[in-house]
Amino acid sequence: MAPLRALVVDDEAMARRNLTVLLRRHPDIGVIVECESGQAAIDEMRRTKPDILFLDVQMPECDGFDVLELMGPDMPAAVIFVTAYDEYALRAFDAGALDYLLKPFDDARFDRALQRAKSRLALEPTHGRRPITRLAVKSGELLRLPACRQRYAYPAPEPSGSRKRAGRKNLRSHPPLDHRELRQGPRTRAA
Numbered sequence: 001m002a003p004l005r006a007l008v009v010d011d012e013a014m015a016r017r018n019l020t021v022l023l024r025r026h027p028d029i030g031v032i033v034e035c036e037s038g039q040a041a042i043d044e045m046r047r048t049k050p051d052i053l054f055l056d057v058q059m060p061e062c063d064g065f066d067v068l069e070l071m072g073p074d075m076p077a078a079v080i081f082v083t084a085y086d087e088y089a090l091r092a093f094d095a096g097a098l099d100y101l102l103k104p105f106d107d108a109r110f111d112r113a114l115q116r117a118k119s120r121l122a123l124e125p126t127h128g129r130r131p132i133t134r135l136a137v138k139s140g141e142l143l144r145l146p147a148c149r150q151r152y153a154y155p156a157p158e159p160s161g162s163r164k165r166a167g168r169k170n171l172r173s174h175p176p177l178d179h180r181e182l183r184q185g186p187r188t189r190a191a
Contacts, residue, residue, distance in 0.1 A: 003030020004121065007050035009041040009067070010034075010082065011059040015103070019054050019082065022110050028118070038062025042070055050076050052117045054101075057083040057092070068095050077124050078117035 006029050008019045016034045023029045033048065035041040039062050045053070053076045057064040064083075068075055081092040084103040092100050098120055099113040 004028055004052060004118070005031040005048060005050040006033070006052045006054065007041060007044060007048075007076070008032065008034045008054045009036075009038065009059075009064070010054075010056040011036055012056075015056065015082070019110075022107065023114075026114065038064065038067045041067050045071055045074065045076070051121055052076060052078045052080065052114075054080050054082050057081060057085055057088045065091065065095055078120050080113050080117060 006023050008016050008023070010016045010019070013036070016036070020032050020034060023032050029052075031048075031050075033044055033050065035044050038059050041053075041055070042062070044050075055064040055067060062070075064081060065088075068079065075096070079095075079097045080099045080101060081088070081097050082101045082103065082105075086102055089100045089102075099116055101109065101113055
């Protein structure tokens with residue numbers, strides 16, 4: 001696995017420094033960047049695409065939740081909130097946080113959160129990058145933005161006059177039906 005990139009976002013310099021020192025103990029963390037504001041974090045994430053984000057909740061101008069909302073699907077796969085306020089925990093998990101470190105925390109608790117992030121990244125085939133969830137498709141004069149979903153394989157109809165091979169299935173990939181197709185029936189092509 002390539003060295004991981006971590007972004008530490010907190011308006012308090014001492015809190016950022018503490019996280020950086022803890023991260024440096026892990027040899028698989030290759031790059032550690034610190035940001036003191038939410039806007040700086042957004043700019044940095046767009047530029048460097050970190051794998052792990054350590055994010056404070058309360059910051060002036062742009063708080064941690066604003067950062068996640070503005071980043072949308074481009075936020076890192078592993079987001080860990082680091083804050084002194086326990087009342088934001090449920091909201092953090094609803095926003096997609098992987099973990100929630102409540103200050104002050106000990107080294108063991110930090111290591112558990114970091115290990116959870118590493119495990120998540122190991123499962124991500126895109127190494128921390130989120131898959132595309134929308135794709136622009138031009139259809140005549142219209143530009144559609146269908147949601148990208150996993151494609152399913154269905155048996156394809158046998159061509160007329162062909163012989164079926166024993167033990168082999170002829171499969172063709174089809175996108176899943178969307179809600180309009182369920183109401184209107186499958187689309188048919190004009191011959």
